[in-house]
Each structure stands twice: as C-alpha cells, then as structure tokens.
Amino acid sequence: MTAKGVVNMAFDKASYDKYAYEPFAVTVDLAVLTIRDGALQVLLVERGQEPYAGHWALPGGFVEPDESAETAAGRELAEETGLSDVTGLHLEQLRTYSEPDRDPRMRVVSVAFTALLPDAPEPHAGSDAARASWLPYHADRPLAFDHDRILADAHERVGAKLEYSCLATAFCPPEFTLGELQQVYETVWGTPLDRPNFRRKVLATPGFVEPVPGGARLTGGRGKPAALYRAGQATALHPPLLRPSREGRPA
Amino acid sequence: MTAKGVVNMAFDKASYDKYAYEPFAVTVDLAVLTIRDGALQVLLVERGQEPYAGHWALPGGFVEPDESAETAAGRELAEETGLSDVTGLHLEQLRTYSEPDRDPRMRVVSVAFTALLPDAPEPHAGSDAARASWLPYHADRPLAFDHDRILADAHERVGAKLEYSCLATAFCPPEFTLGELQQVYETVWGTPLDRPNFRRKVLATPGFVEPVPGGARLTGGRGKPAALYRAGQATALHPPLLRPSREGRPA
DNA sequence: GCAAAAGTGTTACCCATACACCCATGT
DNA sequence: ACATGGGTGTATGGGTAACACTTTTGC
Numbered sequence: 001m002t003a004k005g006v007v008n009m010a011f012d013k014a015s016y017d018k019y020a021y022e023p024f025a026v027t028v029d030l031a032v033l034t035i036r037d038g039a040l041q042v043l044l045v046e047r048g049q050e051p052y053a054g055h056w057a058l059p060g061g062f063v064e065p066d067e068s069a070e071t072a073a074g075r076e077l078a079e080e081t082g083l084s085d086v087t088g089l090h091l092e093q094l095r096t097y098s099e100p101d102r103d104p105r106m107r108v109v110s111v112a113f114t115a116l117l118p119d120a121p122e123p124h125a126g127s128d129a130a131r132a133s134w135l136p137y138h139a140d141r142p143l144a145f146d147h148d149r150i151l152a153d154a155h156e157r158v159g160a161k162l163e164y165s166c167l168a169t170a171f172c173p174p175e176f177t178l179g180e181l182q183q184v185y186e187t188v189w190g191t192p193l194d195r196p197n198f199r200r201k202v203l204a205t206p207g208f209v210e211p212v213p214g215g216a217r218l219t220g221g222r223g224k225p226a227a228l229y230r231a232g233q234a235t236a237l238h239p240p241l242l243r244p245s246r247e248g249r250p251a
Numbered sequence: 252m253t254a255k256g257v258v259n260m261a262f263d264k265a266s267y268d269k270y271a272y273e274p275f276a277v278t279v280d281l282a283v284l285t286i287r288d289g290a291l292q293v294l295l296v297e298r299g300q301e302p303y304a305g306h307w308a309l310p311g312g313f314v315e316p317d318e319s320a321e322t323a324a325g326r327e328l329a330e331e332t333g334l335s336d337v338t339g340l341h342l343e344q345l346r347t348y349s350e351p352d353r354d355p356r357m358r359v360v361s362v363a364f365t366a367l368l369p370d371a372p373e374p375h376a377g378s379d380a381a382r383a384s385w386l387p388y389h390a391d392r393p394l395a396f397d398h399d400r401i402l403a404d405a406h407e408r409v410g411a412k413l414e415y416s417c418l419a420t421a422f423c424p425p426e427f428t429l430g431e432l433q434q435v436y437e438t439v440w441g442t443p444l445d446r447p448n449f450r451r452k453v454l455a456t457p458g459f460v461e462p463v464p465g466g467a468r469l470t471g472g473r474g475k476p477a478a479l480y481r482a483g484q485a486t487a488l489h490p491p492l493l494r495p496s497r498e499g500r501p502a
Numbered sequence: 503g504c505a506a507a508a509g510t511g512t513t514a515c516c517c518a519t520a521c522a523c524c525c526a527t528g529t
Numbered sequence: 530a531c532a533t534g535g536g537t538g539t540a541t542g543g544g545t546a547a548c549a550c551t552t553t554t555g556c
Contacts (some may be wrong), residue, residue, distance in 0.1 A: 023274035024314070026349070063275070065358060069349040096347045096362045098277070098320040107316060109277050109360070111347045164415075179508075197546065199509075204544090223507025224553040234412050239544080242490065430535070448519065448535075455517095474534030475526040490517085 026139035028073045029060040029112045029147065030080075031094065031154035034120035034152055035171050039136050040149060040187050043123060044143070045080065046131035053106055056135065059150065060110070069093070069111040077115055082124035090116040092169035094154055102146050114154040116170040141175050159188050164240040169231035175212050177226035178202060179219055184209075189243055207234025226243055254302070256337050275305045279324045280311040280398065281331075282345065282405030285371035287420050289437050290387055293402060294374060295394070296331065297382040303395035304357055307386065309402065311361070320362040328366055331383055333375035339482075341367040341421035345405055353397050366403040367421040415491040417459050420482035426463050428477035429453060430470055440494055452492055458485025 028047065032043035044056040059080040073091055094112040121235040123132040135141065137155065142148060161167045162185055169176070169182040182198045185191075202208055208231075215228030262358030263339050283294035310331040314323040324342055345363040351434040353359060374383040386392065388406065393399060412418045413436055418428070422435040436442075453459055459482075 024277045024360075026275045026277065063349065063360075066351050068351060069347060069360070072527065095344050096320060098314065098362065100317050100319060109275075109314075109320070109362075111349065111360075116383050177508085194546070194547085194548085195508080196510075201545085218554075222505070223553050224509075226508055239492065239493065242545095244546090428535085445518095446521070446535080447521085450536075452518085469527075470534065473528050473532070475536075477535055493518095495519095 004110045017106075023107075025108045026063045026069070027060055027105060027108055027110045028063060028069050028076060029058045029097075029110045029150055030073060030115055031058055031112065032077065032081075032115040033137070033154065033158060033171075034117040034134065035184060035187050036120050036134060038183060038187060040138070040140075040155075041120065041134040042137050042185050043080065044117075044133060044135050046133075047144055055144040056141055057144035060111075060133065063111070073111075073113040073115070080123060080176060081121060088118045088170055088172070088174060090095075090167065093158060094150070097146055097150060099146070110150075112150045112154070114157060115143070116158070118171055118173045133144070155188075159243070162188060163242055164237050166205075166231065166234050168203055172231070175215060175217075175230055177217055177219060177228060179218045179226055179231060181229070182211070185241075191244055193244070198241075205234065205237055207232035208237065261409070274358075276357060276359045277320070278311055278313045278359055278427045279314060279320050279327060280309045280348075280361045280401055281324060281328055281366055281369060282309055282402050283328065283366040284330075284361065284405065284409060284422075285385065286435060286438050287385060288370050289434060289438060292371065292385040293388050294331065294371075295336060295384060295386050296385075298395055300360075306395040307392055308395035309363075309398045310383065313343055314362070322361075322365075324364040324366070331374060332372060339385040339423070340370045341366070341418065341419055342379070345401070345408060348397055348401060350397070361401075363401045363405070365408060366456060367418070369424045402459055406439075410494070413439055414493055415488050417456075417482065417485050420460070423482070426466060426468075426479045426481055428470060428479060429460075430477055432460070432480070436492075442495055444495070450494075455489055456485065458483035459488065 030043070034041050034043070034159070040058050043059060045059050045213070047053055059076060061076040064067055067075070070093070076115050077089075077091070085227065092114050096109060096111045098109045100107060120134055123134070127152045137151075158167070168181055168184045169186075172180055178199055178230065179195075181202065182193055182195065185198070186193055209229040210232045212228040212230055216225040216240070217228055218225050259398050281294070285292050285294070294310060298304055298306050298308050310327060312323065312327045312330070313408065314320055318326070321342070321344070328340075328342070339492050343365050345365045347360060347362045349360045351358060352362070371385055374385070388402075394402065409418070419432055419435045423431055423441075429450055430446075432442055433446065436449070437444055460480040461483045463479040463481055467476040468479055
C-alpha cells in the first residue's frame with residue numbers, strides 16, 4: 001500500500017495532514033567495498049559529533065524530498081568520494097533498517113545500499129565527514145549505530161551474488177586479467193581457488209568476460225604477461241560458480 | 252549513516268527540529284503468496300477510495316512510531332487475514348520503493364515484504380479494505396500504484412530463492428508429501444520437473460525434509476498413499492536445485 | 503638457472519538427466 | 530482391469546576437482 005491506510009483507519013480527517021504523525025527521517029547508508037592491496041576494504045567516515053563521536057560509520061545521508069533512495073545513494077557517494085562519475089560503479093539496494101531505536105535522536109529509517117568500486121580512488125574528506133578513508137574490512141573497529149550489522153549483511157550479500165552473477169567484474173577496472181578476477185572471488189570469499197578450473201569456468205560462461213584483442217599486462221613484475229579481458233553483457237551465471245566446501249552447514 | 256547529515260550539512264540549528272523537512276510517510280506493502288488449487292495466488296485488497304478506487308492493491312499500512320517495518324508487516328498481515336498466528340508463515344523483506352511520485356498524495360516510502368502461506372485461509376475483509384481476496388497471480392488486473400512491479404519483484408525473488416534455499420516448505424502445511432513440495436516448485440517456476448530426480452535431490456539434502464514416522468496420505472483419492480514429511484532445520488540448499496533449461500539467457 | 507605467474511591438458515568422480523519400471527489405491 | 534499418483538532403479542553425459550605440466554617473464 002502507499003497512503004491507503006490513512007483513509008480507512010479512522011484518520012479520515014487527518015488523512016492529508018502530513019504532520020499528523022511523528023515524522024520519519026529517511027536516509028541512505030552505503031556499504032562501499034573495494035579491493036586494495038589484495039584485501040577487502042570499506043569506505044568509512046569518521047563522525048565528528050555525538051552520538052558516536054570519533055567512531056567510524058558508513059557514509060550516507062538524507063533522502064531529499066524530490067529524489068528516490070537510489071538517487072540519494074548515488075549523490076551521497078559522489079559527495080563522499082568526490083567522484084561523480086566512477087567507472088564501473090555498481091550500486092544495489094541491500095535492505096532497509098527500521099528498528100525504532102537505531103538512532104537515539106529520532107526515528108530514522110535507513111535504506112542501505114551496497115556499492116562496489118574498482119581501483120579505489122582516495123576519498124576526499126567530503127562535506128559530510130571529519131575524515132573519510134578506506135579501511136580493511138576485517139578489523140576490530142566497532143562502527144556507529146547498527147552499521148556493523150549493515151556492513152556484515154552487505155558482505156554476505158556480495159559473497160552470495162558472486163556465485164550466481166557476474167558481479168565480480170564490478171570490482172575490476174575496465175580491462176583486467178583473469179588472475180585479478182580470481183583475486184576478487186578469493187578475497188571476498190576468503191578461500192583460495194584452483195586457477196585452471198576458475199579460468200575454464202569463467203571462459204565457458206558466455207558473456208561473462210570477452211577478450212581484449214591485443215591486450216596483455218605484466219601483473220606483478222614477474223611472471224608471464226596475462227591476457228586482458230573486459231566485462232561481457234551477461235549478468236547472470238548459469239550454472240553458478242559455487243563457493244567450495246561448505247559442508248556441515250545445514251542452517 | 253542515520254541522522255548524521257543534519258549535523259554537518261549546515262543545518263546545525265535545525266538538526267533536532269523534526270519538522271524541518273517535508274515529512275516522509277513510511278509504509279509496508281505485502282506480497283502474500285500461496286498455492287491454491289495448484290495455482291499461484293496473491294492476497295489482494297480492493298481499494299474503496301481515490302486514487303485507484305476500485306482497483307486491487309497489495310495489503311499494507313503505515314509503520315507506527317514504535318515499531319519496525321518487520322513488526323508492522325506482521326501486524327498488517329494479521330489484520331488483513333484475521334490470523335495472528337499463521338503456522339508456517341514466512342515473512343521476508345523484499346526491497347524498498349521510494350520513487351518520489353509513487354503516491355500522488357504525498358511522499359510515501361514503502362518497505363515491501365514477501366510472505367508465503369500454506370493452505371491459504373480465506374481472508375476476512377479486514378478493517379483496512381473494502382474487500383480482501385485470494386486472486387490468481389496470472390491475471391490481467393492492473394494493481395494500484397506501483398504494486399504490479401512489487402508483485403513481479405516478489406515472484407522473481409521467490410522463484411530464485413527456491414533454487415538455493417529451503418523456502419518451498421513455507422508453502423506447505425506442517426506435514427506434506429513430496430508430491431506437494433514438487434508442486435510448489437512447478438507452480439512457482441511454471442515448469443514441470445522430473446519426479447524421481449526431484450525426490451532424490453530433496454532427500455539427499457540433509458535437513459531439508461524429515462520423514463514423519465507413521466504418516467501416509469491419500470493425495471487425490473486415487474493412487475498410492477504418499478509418505479509424509481516435515482520441514483527440517485536446514486535453510487540453505489547445497490548444492491542448489493536449479494531451474495531447468497534457461498539457456499540463451501545472457502542478461 | 504630459478505622463482506613467479508599465466509596458461510594447457512588429463513583423469514576420475516560426482517551428480518543431474520532421462521527414462522524404464524514396479525507399487526498401492528480407487529473406480 | 531485400468532487409471533492415477535507414489536516410489537525405485539539405472540545408464541549416460543556434462544561439469545567440477547585435483548593435479549601434472551608447459552610457457553613467459555624478471556631477477
């Protein structure tokens with residue numbers, strides 16, 4: 001429903017009085033992930049005010065009256081990172097967090113998004129935050145509000161989507177090697193994969209990646225130069241690329 | 252973030268003025284699915300007022316100041332169906348719809364949920380609606396607002412989750428036969444499945460179903476009585492039960 | 503030459519598919 | 530008897546896992 005309830009719930013007189021209720025603030029929170037130095041990293045901002053002053057928090061902000069949550073998320077991301085046109089950006093709704101006490105000041109309903117970036121640019125400490133920085137995903141750093149949970153949910157969702165979608169290319173620059181793509185899976189899943197099998201699997205999925213004709217790149221200085229690939233048109237992976245060895249995981 | 256933005260965005264004076272902005276209404280919408288007479292059906296309510304008077308719409312209502320969206324969804328469902336303790340109910344957040352113009356009257360952000368019911372009880376035309384009824388999912392019946400899209404998203408999500416989760420048991424009564432479980436898959440996916448293979452697959456997944464010791468049921472009057480099963484403790488399906496034949500589906 | 507990273511080949515095994523067949527019940 | 534739905538068995542093929550091996554670069 002939308003505003004149907006007001007009409008039928010004995011609030012007929014108040015049905016168009018927008019201030020009849022305690023207002024809800026609607027915000028967006030962004031779990032922005034990237035891979036740097038072979039590790040999963042998160043974009044965080046340092047809070048300057050109470051509550052949670054000095055704590056790290058997910059970037060985000062208010063949804064403005066004339067924009068959707070998706071638009072707000074893109075805008076906030078641009079403001080925080082200073083990049084309005086990030087190539088390869090993947091932005092996707094995660095879920096909405098609406099526990100009444102999640103912000104001590106007022107009722108805040110937050111639509112959380114997951115964003116993935118390749119080759120992470122250093123964030124400008126934007127208008128919104130005292131400090132903004134990439135920090136390793138695995139760290140003993142309690143975040144403000146319920147942001148630890150949001151971040152964990154985002155990680156879980158991304159890990160799951162790698163299995164049955166072509167999402168991994170969103171972590172890679174426009175042209176990438178299969179080794180880099182494999183590193184994405186290994187970093188997010190925390191599991192080593194067999195290179196020959198990974199290679200076959202990816203190449204056997206039509207539209208996942210397509211070769212760049214003349215391309216080759218030296219990856220770590222040493223080793224054979226690797227062929228370059230671009231992301232293809234496919235978005236789904238059939239059959240899926242399943243995470244190895246999760247037996248004894250009935251629940 | 253939550254209400255961080257107000258502090259740092261040159262609104263310091265207004266940071267705790269809850270009425271500084273055009274308020275958002277926050278609602279929940281419910282895509283309640285069930286299987287009746289071998290067909291997928293949806294719980295819909297008929298609108299009595301403009302806009303969309305006479306149209307069918309998804310049940311739903313306002314999130315109250317002291318409850319989460321999840322709580323509101325459960326409450327609204329109980330109000331609409333008249334059943335506060337539905338056995339086997341599965342309620343899950345779908346996504347949030349926040350386009351600024353989705354309700355012509357005011358700014359309404361709606362958190363949509365998918366709910367699955369076994370053996371659908373006839374809904375009471377509750378406090379909220381002129382009429383409430385189960386209607387077939389496949390029908391030429393434009394819904395109010397953006398509810399067609401919400402319903403389509405819910406169907407797609409449920410279909411996908413059948414592949415890699417034990418969700419199908421949520422469509423079944425507490426004790427069910429494997430034939431009934433298979434009907435769930437076939438009805439939601441719209442594809443016939445091979446019975447022997449389906450059977451093996453389900454029984455080979457530990458924790459998906461567990462046999463009811465003495466149980467047997469005559470299914471359609473005719474035929475051999477079928478063994479009864481209960482839902483197990485598992486929630487995930489590894490390996491997944493993939494939908495057949497979706498080749499040529501690169502996007 | 504050696505280490506490191508890319509890339510190819512091969513084999514065994516698992517599992518899904520497809521289909522044939524038997525069992526129990528109502529009419 | 531026969532139709533209907535439950536349940537079992539089995540052969541075949543595709544895909545994955547595991548691992549050996551070759552190629553190309555830098556040091």
